Amino acid sequence: MATYYVRKSGSDSNGGTDPDTDAWLTIDKAANTVAAADNVYVGAGVYRELVTLDTSGSSGSQITWIADVDGANTGDAGLVIVSAYADEESTASRAACFATQDRIFNTIRGFTLVGGTDACIDAGTTASAVNTGEGVIIEDCAIFPGHTDNEHGIWYDFGTSAEPTAAGLIVRRCVFSGSGVYLVASSSGPAADVDQKAVIENSLFVGNGEASDQWAAISMDLIGGAFFRGGVDITNCTIYGYAIGINADQELSTADVSNIRNCTFLYTLLAIELEGTNDGALTSDYNYFGNCAAPLTGVTAGANDQQNTFDPGLFGGLGDYTLYRFLGWSPFLPFEPIRLQDDAYKHAFIGNANTGDAPADDLYGSPRPMYGTVDDIGAVESRARPEKETTTVRTGSNASRFEGAGWHDFLIPVSAASTTISIYGRFDSNYTGSKPKLDVFNIPGVADQTDIMTGSANAWEEITATFTPDAAGVCRLRVSSQDTSATGESFFDDLTVT
Numbered sequence: 022m023a024t025y026y027v028r029k030s031g032s033d034s035n036g037g038t039d040p041d042t043d044a045w046l047t048i049d050k051a052a053n054t055v056a057a058a059d060n061v062y063v064g065a066g067v068y069r070e071l072v073t074l075d076t077s078g079s080s081g082s083q084i085t086w087i088a089d090v091d092g093a094n095t096g097d098a099g100l101v102i103v104s105a106y107a108d109e110e111s112t113a114s115r116a117a118c119f120a121t122q123d124r125i126f127n128t129i130r131g132f133t134l135v136g137g138t139d140a141c142i143d144a145g146t147t148a149s150a151v152n153t154g155e156g157v158i159i160e161d162c163a164i165f166p167g168h169t170d171n172e173h174g175i176w177y178d179f180g181t182s183a184e185p186t187a188a189g190l191i192v193r194r195c196v197f198s199g200s201g202v203y204l205v206a207s208s209s210g211p212a213a214d215v216d217q218k219a220v221i222e223n224s225l226f227v228g229n230g231e232a233s234d235q236w237a238a239i240s241m242d243l244i245g246g247a248f249f250r251g252g253v254d255i256t257n258c259t260i261y262g263y264a265i266g267i268n269a270d271q272e273l274s275t276a277d278v279s280n281i282r283n284c285t286f287l288y289t290l291l292a293i294e295l296e297g298t299n300d301g302a303l304t305s306d307y308n309y310f311g312n313c314a315a316p317l318t319g320v321t322a323g324a325n326d327q328q329n330t331f332d333p334g335l336f337g338g339l340g341d342y343t344l345y346r347f348l349g350w351s352p353f354l355p356f357e358p359i360r361l362q363d364d365a366y367k368h369a370f371i372g373n374a375n376t377g378d379a380p381a382d383d384l385y386g387s388p389r390p391m392y393g394t395v396d397d398i399g400a401v402e403s404r405a406r407p408e409k410e411t412t413t414v415r416t417g418s419n420a421s422r423f424e425g426a427g428w429h430d431f432l433i434p435v436s437a438a439s440t441t442i443s444i445y446g447r448f449d450s451n452y453t454g455s456k457p458k459l460d461v462f463n464i465p466g467v468a469d470q471t472d473i474m475t476g477s478a479n480a481w482e483e484i485t486a487t488f489t490p491d492a493a494g495v496c497r498l499r500v501s502s503q504d505t506s507a508t509g510e511s512f513f514d515d516l517t518v519t
Contacts (some may be wrong), residue, residue, distance in 0.1 A: 022058040023084075025051050029066035040064075040095045048086070048103065048356060049070045057126070059503070062089045064097030065444040069104050071115045071137075078156065080128030080187060088131035095477035105137025105167055111394035112168040119145035124178070136167040140176035140203070152334050153182040154190035154219060162195045173203040179217060179250065189218035189252070199229045201238045206250055209482030216252035217243075222380045223256075225356055225400045228263035228289070234308070237265040238289075243273060251277035251302060253454065256378050259356055263289045266313075271297020278304060285309040285399040286316070287333050290298050295319035307375040309398045327369060335359045335368055337401075352429060354385060357401045360392065362408050370398040390507045391426040404428065404500060409423050412510050415481050420514035423502035426454075430500040433518055435490050442498055443485040444516045450478045452509030454496040454500075458500040459484045464492030481514070 025037040031044030034453050037051060040062070045051055049072045051061045057078040057188075078084040094097030105115040109295060116139040121128060123474070134141035141164045144154070154177060164174040173363040174197045175192060192202055202221055226238035238260045243250035251274030260266040273295065279302065286292035292313040295303045306323025311333030312318035316326075334340075337353025344351040355358055358370040372395040379396040389396045392405040405427030410420040421429065433442065446457040458473035470486035490496070502511040 022060075023056070023376060025055065025059065025061045025066075026064070026095055027051055028064040028097055029068075030097075031047050034412060036462045038042075044095070049429065051074070051086075055084055057084060060085045060513050062087050062094040063101050063132075064089050064094065064095035065099030065101055066097065066395040067102045067104055071117060071120060071413060072103065072452070073106065073120045073124060074124040074127055077124045078517070079201065079416060080156065083126050083128055083156065083158075083466075085128040086130065086132075088133075089395040090131055095399070099132050102135065104135040106135060106142075106165070108312065113137035117141060119143070120145070121157065122467055123153075125159075128158040128160070128164065130317045131161045132156075133163045133165075134174075135165050135176065136172050138167055138172060140173045141166060142175045142177075153185050154179060154217065155187065155360060157187035157189075159192045160191070160195070160197060164195055164197050164201070168198045173200045174198075175202045178205050179215075181211065182215070183211070184215045184461045185218050187218075188220070193220045194382075194383075194386065195221050195224045197224065197226045197238065199227075200236050200240075201226045202238045203242070204253065205240075205242045206244045211248050211250065213357070214248045214274045214276040215250045216274075217250055219253045221253070222254045223382070223384045223400050224258045225384060226258065226263070226266075227261045228261060231490075236263065237268040238263050239267045241267075241269040241272065241273060241279070247273035249273070249276070249302075251279050253279040254378075255279075255281045255397075257283045257374065257380055257383070257398070257400055258285075259285050260292070261287045264291065265289070265294055266292040268298065269303050271295070273302040275302045279376075280301060281305050281308060282378040283307050283396065283398050285311070285334065285370060287311045290314045290315070291315045291318055293318070293320050307373070307378070307398065309370060309373075325373075325375070327373070329369060332369065334370070335366070350430070350432065352406070356384070356399070358397060358399065359485070360406060361405045368403075371403045372397060374398045378467075388426055388505060392507065393420045393425060394507050405504075407500075407513070410512060413447065413510075414482050415447075415514040417514075420502070420512050423504070423511045425507040425509070426502050426504050428499050431459075431500075431516070433496050434494075435499050436493045436494055437465075437490050439487065439489045440518070441485060441487045441519050442502060443483055443519075444484050445481045446474050446500070446503075447480055447481045447514075448474070448504070448508060448509065448511040450480065451506055453513060454502050455503040455504030457484075457503065457511045458501050459486060461486045462488050462497040462499065462500065463494075464488055464496045465494040 338355030
């Protein structure tokens with residue numbers, strides 16, 4: 022196993038083995054070099070190239086392509102952008118950002134991709150091999166298709182491939198603008214029904230209003246003959262503003278059923294569409310449809326599907342605009358379903374998913390569930406909120422209480438002098454997992470600070486951070502409950518800054 026580095030300050034004449042003195046300049050240089058089990062860290066910057074994967078990994082020896090957004094491995098922090106455009110003032114000059122071809126057991130993680138004339142990630146088959154999608158993971162990416170009529174975020178051609186022996190293609194925790202994932206089989210059909218074992222989960226799709234199914238958030242054009250393909254599970258996705266949310270052709274397998282669970286469809290004309298008459302090849306349940314003209318076409322509604330035309334969703338980043346406008350910040354993450362303190366308002370997304378189908382974490386990597394004992398519908402899990410506590414207090418008459426996992430931020434002005442931030446934490450006997458903690462972020466000239474409780478249940482404990490900023494500024498203090506039981510309670514009281 023080897024580790025390689027790519028930076029904008031590198032050179033392809035280097036060996037790629039040291040981030041400071043030997044990094045490569047292009048990602049494609051790494052693609053020409055890596056072997057199974059290798060890792061490639063890519064530093065911040067814009068890489069205007071088509072990366073063609075030439076090598077497959079193997080089971081237990083994944084090749085991993087990592088956008089080093091925090092700079093921990095390359096020293097270059099920031100967005101890692103791969104673009105099919107030669108510059109910002111022209112049309113795309115390349116077909117894609119990544120050409121994965123038929124290479125298997127590769128992971129692409131954390132990139133911002135600006136696609137070309139075909140796709141951002143184009144997995145077409147080659148003449149000498151077939152594409153199973155086995156062990157291919159695309160995660161934590163922001164994906165923007167290119168400028169022509171036939172581009173997609175991810176174009177995956179399964180060709181004449183056989184069934185993966187383990188997991189097939191996995192797309193998770195990605196954000197798509199426009200056409201998202203297009204799954205196709207360009208052959209006339211397999212020799213037997215094929216379970217593709219493909220998973221699309223915890224992803225956000227934001228539409229662009231195009232009125233054709235090539236602009237669907239997710240399309241399945243799995244051509245069949247005597248036999249068919251299926252086995253595509255779509256779970257906990259949020260799909261917003263499309264002509265068609267999920268489209269599947271009439272030759273989807275009824276033996277290897279594809280399932281849609283815990284997804285939300287908002288302002289999408291045709292939310293789920295199965296062409297033809299093979300109802301049962303695509304199933305729906307625990308999904309939420311808001312302001313959708315035709316929630317289900319060719320698909321039978323599940324017993325737990327919700328069709329609601331009155332309350333299409335109050336999301337962080339949209340519904341909390343006034344908090345940003347008048348307070349300058351908001352406790353809600355973008356597309357997080359809003360729950361007000363003490364459940365004065367709680368959207369129907371919250372607590373109505375099927376926990377058995379839900380992934381272990383959400384779009385932001387937060388655990389499911391965070392509040393309550395049942396997961397939420399959609400890509401983002403609603404967090405526990407700090408609520409007013411008048412019984413379990415340390416001093417005075419009020420403290421903050423969390424039920425389940427969640428956090429709350431405070432903005433703290435600091436000067437260029439030694440500063441100590443202190444708060445008291447406590448948790449009850451139902452609390453499980455890592456203990457409550459304090460984090461301080463965005464300290465001028467100083468690394469982030471963390472302190473975590475170490476004591477036992479039902480006892481107050483002070484947690485602190487001491488640091489000296491190199492300039493005056495505003496840092497962000499976060500108190501966190503890390504409860505994994507979803508019902509344990511934690512408390513914070515007596516915040517001081519000295």
